Amino acid sequence: MRQPEPGYRPGPPARPALFVLAGRPAILAALGFASGCAVYFSLPAEPSPLWPIALSVLAVTALISARFVMRGAALGLAALAVLAFAAGLGRAQIRSHAPVAAPPPQLVFGRPAPVTGWLEAVERNSRGRARLSIRLPRQPGEPVRRVRVLASDPDLQPGDAVSILAIIEPPRRAPVPGSYDFRFNAYFAGIVGSGFAIAALEPGPALVQDAPARAIARWRWQIAGHLRQALPGRNGAMAAALLTGDRSGLTPEVSETLRAAGLGHVLAISGMHMALFAGGVFLILRFGLAAITPWARRFDAAGPAAIGALLAGAGYFLLSGGAIPTQRAFLMTAAVLTGLLVGRRALSLHTLALAMIFVLALQPEAVRAAGFQMSFAAVAALIACADLWYRRRRPAAPLDFGRGLLSGLGSLSLTSLIAGFATSGFAAFHFHRIAGFGLAGNLLAMPVFTFIVMPAGVAALFLMPFGLDQPPLMVMGWGLDVMFAVADRVAGAPGALQPVIAAPGWVLPLYAAAFVGVLLGRGPVRLAGAGLALAALAAWSVAPAPDLFVSEDGVVVARDGADPAGWRVSTRRRSRFAVTVFLEQRGVRTLVERAELRCDDMGCSGEGGGLRYAVLDRAGGWATDCDHADLLVLTVDLPDWLERRCRAHVLDRARLAAAGGTLIWTRDGVIVRMQSVSVPGSDRPWERRGDHARG
Numbered sequence: 001m002r003q004p005e006p007g008y009r010p011g012p013p014a015r016p017a018l019f020v021l022a023g024r025p026a027i028l029a030a031l032g033f034a035s036g037c038a039v040y041f042s043l044p045a046e047p048s049p050l051w052p053i054a055l056s057v058l059a060v061t062a063l064i065s066a067r068f069v070m071r072g073a074a075l076g077l078a079a080l081a082v083l084a085f086a087a088g089l090g091r092a093q094i095r096s097h098a099p100v101a102a103p104p105p106q107l108v109f110g111r112p113a114p115v116t117g118w119l120e121a122v123e124r125n126s127r128g129r130a131r132l133s134i135r136l137p138r139q140p141g142e143p144v145r146r147v148r149v150l151a152s153d154p155d156l157q158p159g160d161a162v163s164i165l166a167i168i169e170p171p172r173r174a175p176v177p178g179s180y181d182f183r184f185n186a187y188f189a190g191i192v193g194s195g196f197a198i199a200a201l202e203p204g205p206a207l208v209q210d211a212p213a214r215a216i217a218r219w220r221w222q223i224a225g226h227l228r229q230a231l232p233g234r235n236g237a238m239a240a241a242l243l244t245g246d247r248s249g250l251t252p253e254v255s256e257t258l259r260a261a262g263l264g265h266v267l268a269i270s271g272m273h274m275a276l277f278a279g280g281v282f283l284i285l286r287f288g289l290a291a292i293t294p295w296a297r298r299f300d301a302a303g304p305a306a307i308g309a310l311l312a313g314a315g316y317f318l319l320s321g322g323a324i325p326t327q328r329a330f331l332m333t334a335a336v337l338t339g340l341l342v343g344r345r346a347l348s349l350h351t352l353a354l355a356m357i358f359v360l361a362l363q364p365e366a367v368r369a370a371g372f373q374m375s376f377a378a379v380a381a382l383i384a385c386a387d388l389w390y391r392r393r394r395p396a397a398p399l400d401f402g403r404g405l406l407s408g409l410g411s412l413s414l415t416s417l418i419a420g421f422a423t424s425g426f427a428a429f430h431f432h433r434i435a436g437f438g439l440a441g442n443l444l445a446m447p448v449f450t451f452i453v454m455p456a457g458v459a460a461l462f463l464m465p466f467g468l469d470q471p472p473l474m475v476m477g478w479g480l481d482v483m484f485a486v487a488d489r490v491a492g493a494p495g496a497l498q499p500v501i502a503a504p505g506w507v508l509p510l511y512a513a514a515f516v517g518v519l520l521g522r523g524p525v526r527l528a529g530a531g532l533a534l535a536a537l538a539a540w541s542v543a544p545a546p547d548l549f550v551s552e553d554g555v556v557v558a559r560d561g562a563d564p565a566g567w568r569v570s571t572r573r574r575s576r577f578a579v580t581v582f583l584e585q586r587g588v589r590t591l592v593e594r595a596e597l598r599c600d601d602m603g604c605s606g607e608g609g610g611l612r613y614a615v616l617d618r619a620g621g622w623a624t625d626c627d628h629a630d631l632l633v634l635t636v637d638l639p640d641w642l643e644r645r646c647r648a649h650v651l652d653r654a655r656l657a658a659a660g661g662t663l664i665w666t667r668d669g670v671i672v673r674m675q676s677v678s679v680p681g682s683d684r685p686w687e688r689r690g691d692h693a694r695g
Contacts, residue, residue: 151164
């Protein structure tokens with residue numbers, strides 16, 4: 001053993017790292033990359049393309065200094081975070097400015113026009129109507145273009161060439177500040193328009209394009225149809241949603257029942273589905289190969305079983321449609337199976353970080369999606385808790401059948417608790433409601449789902465080509481009966497679905513930072529993260545609510561002066577969707593009364609939200625209303641010189657068309673703040689005139 005040199009003095013013991021990521025650069029890189037993507041999409045104006053370059057140069061310089069000059073680990077980690085941030089910022093900007101898919105010349109907006117292409121998918125809107133996704137013809141090398149059409153249930157199936165007469169409009173922006181922005185998502189999904197059909201869907205001209213995608217869509221639809229036929233009612237629709245991702249058979253009532261019971265997550269094909277599917281294949285193959293005694297004595301059955309499970313998982317990924325949670329689940333499953341092949345443990349935060357980078361490198365806009373945030377939050381919390389348990393667990397006692405069953409049920413219950421707690425904040429922010437008895441619903445239903453429904457479904461998929469899928473489908477139907485019985489009972493309990501008031505936009509990044517601190521921090525950092533999370537939730541609860549909302553069509557929703565918790569609407573004839581979205585953000589799920597207005601030939605006036613307002617359909621009576629009202633809303637344009645002579649704040653047709661829906665805060669009868677959907681002068685790629693969508 002080498003002896004220390006004379007005069008050697010041992011240094012002080014190394015201080016414990018305050019972050020788990022101190023020794024795992026991939027985690028830091030993933031957080032930096034995601035932050036760069038999130039910052040780009042949240043900026044009010046388009047940043048200069050020089051920013052990512054400048055940050056990259058700064059980060060590389062710091063890395064070189066940390067390596068050869070200052071030799072500081074902290075500086076190196078900080079430089080890595082900045083470099084990853086710059087990479088995320090640059091990738092999001094490149095993705096946003098990639099060539100867009102312009103609508104075809106024959107697609108005329110605002111009036112009846114024929115739409116031809118091939119039927120890609122059939123979905124359901126919130127009212128249960130069929131929503132058809134039609135992929136339009138394109139030349140080789142052109143980006144994908146789609147339109148979405150509300151129509152009657154089609155007689156044709158996905159993959160078929162179709163034609164339909166419809167009225168199509170460009171994708172619309174968010175109706176209320178902070179609500180779902182369909183225009184943003186349509187831009188990246190290649191959706192160039194949406195509308196409604198005025199004739200039945202008919203066979204279209206023959207197409208030779210997209211042959212592989214059409215074959216997969218047809219295969220998926222045929223399997224879903226077979227499942228719906230084999231299992232009648234909602235069981236068949238649920239089986240199709242679980243095994244193929246096709247939710248066209250699910251009614252809005254069934255979906256709402258599952259959400260109210262806290263079981264809505266089973267509809268998203270994610271890690272649990274992929275693990276049960278690929279894990280089931282792995283076990284079947286491994287035990288089957290191990291039963292071949294001569295072969296098993298010479299070879300390890302784990303390798304071929306892992307390869308077979310990986311191929312089966314890839315097929316399930318294609319069959320399910322490849323949504324963001326499914327992408328993450330497949331990447332994690334592939335990492336675990338690859339780890340089995342090379343003899344290493346692969347289920348770790350490091351693997352999850354690489355999966356996050358891969359998903360965001362392909363689709364940086366996914367950072368804004370609820371599915372992305374909830375999926376990665378749940379898996380990160382489960383992995384972190386599993387690591388903590390492995391470090392502190394006691395030596396395992398011998399297990400009998402009863403103790404093993406209790407241990408399995410306890411682990412499943414704890415998994416549901418951890419995942420539900422990790423995703424609850426993100427779910428409340430995006431969906432403005434919480435399943436009050438979701439934990440009870442998961443504890444009662446998930447054992448049946450995990451041990452009966454999904455294993456039987458996996459077996460049915462494998463036996464389906466041989467016509468032997470009826471017995472496992474019967475077992476799956478029994479399990480679904482139990483799961484729906486639990487969902488009906490839990491969803492029917494008073495207070496099962498609690499509305500949540502919408503949070504200000506800055507609450508989500510604050511809460512996400514706190515979540516990362518609690519998850520990856522140690523000691524004081526973890527405590528600081530918990531304090532920051534509590535501060536974010538407290539700020540959410542006390543944030544001042546808007547007093548008025550003015551829709552893009554000039555409809556006013558104002559707080560009722562006699563009832564501070566109530567709202568009144570100026571008219572129910574226009575902007576019903578925007579009014580509904582705003583009221584849901586305020587925690588109101590019922591219709592509100594029409595405001596008591598004083599009306600004449602020019603328009604109406606009333607009071608609410610601490611203001612006197614007037615809604616005019618003509619500009620002729622502007623002078624009187626300008627003198628008596630605090631807010632003047634016009635469905636026509638008002639010249640600038642007239643606006644300058646008006647003491648009231650004016651929102652006319654041109655201003656509302658430019659700004660979109662507008663929230664208004666008041667104090668003592670004075671407007672103190674306004675927030676609109678669109679920022680004046682903003683020129684983000686997805687906001688530009690023409691509403692073209694990218695592929």
